[in-house]
Amino acid sequence: MGELETKHLSMVDILLETHIGLERQGPGSSEAVEQALGFLKPLNQFSKIADLGCGTGGQTLLLAKYLSGTIIGLDMFSDFIDKLNENARKMKLDNRVTGIIGSMEKLPFQTKSLDLIWSEGAIDNIGFKEGLSHWHGFLKKGGFIAVTCPSWLTEERPNVVERFWNDAGSQLETISDNIKIMQKCGYQFVASFALPQKCWTENYFIPREKAINKLLEKYAGNKIMMEYAEQNRYETELYSKYSQHYGYVFYIGKVI
Numbered sequence: 609m610g611e612l613e614t615k616h617l618s619m620v621d622i623l624l625e626t627h628i629g630l631e632r633q634g635p636g637s638s639e640a641v642e643q644a645l646g647f648l649k650p651l652n653q654f655s656k657i658a659d660l661g662c663g664t665g666g667q668t669l670l671l672a673k674y675l676s677g678t679i680i681g682l683d684m685f686s687d688f689i690d691k692l693n694e695n696a697r698k699m700k701l702d703n704r705v706t707g708i709i710g711s712m713e714k715l716p717f718q719t720k721s722l723d724l725i726w727s728e729g730a731i732d733n734i735g736f737k738e739g740l741s742h743w744h745g746f747l748k749k750g751g752f753i754a755v756t757c758p759s760w761l762t763e764e765r766p767n768v769v770e771r772f773w774n775d776a777g778s779q780l781e782t783i784s785d786n787i788k789i790m791q792k793c794g795y796q797f798v799a800s801f802a803l804p805q806k807c808w809t810e811n812y813f814i815p816r817e818k819a820i821n822k823l824l825e826k827y828a829g830n831k832i833m834m835e836y837a838e839q840n841r842y843e844t845e846l847y848s849k850y851s852q853h854y855g856y857v858f859y860i861g862k863v864i
Contacts, residue, residue, distance in 0.1 A: 617827060622836045624687050626819045633663035633688070634729030635807040635856050636756065641670050647799045647860045648724060648752045651675055655723040658682060660712045660743070661730025665692030665705070671726060672701050681707040682715070712739065717746045727755045729856060732778040736786055740793040740861075747863045753795060759783050759857040761802055769850050772843070783857055795861030803856045813844045 627633045651657075655677030659668045662681030665688075672679055681692050692707035710716050712727070713734050725747060731739040736757050743753065758773060760782045773780050781789070787797050820837050827833040 617830055617832050619832060619836055622823065622827075622833060624685060625823060626816060626836075626840075628664065628687055628691060630664070630812075630815050630819060631666045632812055632815075633666075634756075635803055635812045636667060636728050637803070637807045637811050638670055640756075640801075640803055640807060640858060641667055642674065643801065644754050644799075644858050644860060645671075645674050648754065651677060651723060651752075653677055656680075656721060657724040657726060658715070658717065658722050658746075660715075660725060660727040661733065662688070662692060662707065664688045665695060665707060667726070667728055668692060668705060668707075669695060669699060669701060672696075672699075672705050675724075677704070677723065679705045680717075681705065682710045682712070683707070684709065684711060713742065715743065715746055719745050720748050722746050722751055723748055724752045724754065726753075729756055731755045732757050735779075736781065737789050737793065740790060740795065744794050744863065749863055751863045752798070752860065753863075754858065754860045756803065756856045756858050757786065758854060759786055759802075760854055761857075762853045764853060766850050766853055769846065769854055772846055773854075780854060786857070786859060790859060790861045794864055796864050798860040798862050800857055800859050803858065805851055805855075807856065808847055808851070813847070816840065817844070 653676040657671065657675060657677050657679045659671065659679060659681045662668045662683050665681045668679060668681040683689055686709050689707040689709050696702040696705040712730060725743050758778055758780055760780050783800055787800065790797055820840055823833060824837055
């Protein structure tokens with residue numbers, strides 16, 4: 609593609625094109641999903657579930673494998689939602705799984721209508737406390753919330769890590785602080801566990817790097833593309849150096 613066609617390429621355009629073909633749009637694994645679901649019984653075929661910030665729905669469709677209820681995946685990017693709905697049709701799950709375009713900050717559901725809110729790697733975009741507080745009103749009494757959020761794993765907080773996440777719009781808290789936030793937002797704390805490094809490296813960084821390398825060839829010489837690649841590689845390097853200090857943590861709560 610020539611320079612005239614690529615000069616208006618934006619970071620969002622590249623982010624979408626990078627992630628549209630990936631199984632996951634962030635760190636995670638099928639094992640982590642299964643582990644988290646072990647704390648969420650009982651759910652049945654009448655259960656209503658929302659996956660917020662679902663991306664292309666890799667984990668949404670995995671939820672449908674383990675849960676028999678209806679699942680709505682919500683994301684702000686229409687390209688991701690189109691992919692989710694396409695894959696749901698291919699897997700013959702479109703009778704139970706539907707993707708819709710929407711905002712996590714203004715959920716389009718009725719109050720007290722959901723049995724489970726699931727969200728991987730997305731709640732920190734609006735804030736852990738803000739997300740838990742807003743979403744609480746959409747869950748039935750006894751309903752569950754299961755989210756992953758980047759968190760400090762040690763008391764030591766390297767400045768370079770804190771600066772990176774602050775610049776990304778996320779404020780890292782310790783696991784114990786996030787549990788307190790969850791309880792203050794009206795949830796009974798059920799469980800938490802940190803995602804293993806494999807969820808970051810093998811399941812996300814490596815496939816993302818392959819996708820970025822293809823786009824560097826496709827948009828050779830484009831400055832926005834090169835800047836995007838540099839930012840992503842910095843994130844990977846940062847995690848390789850400081851992964852003992854921070855990571856994604858699953859937090860599971862129940863509405864009191």
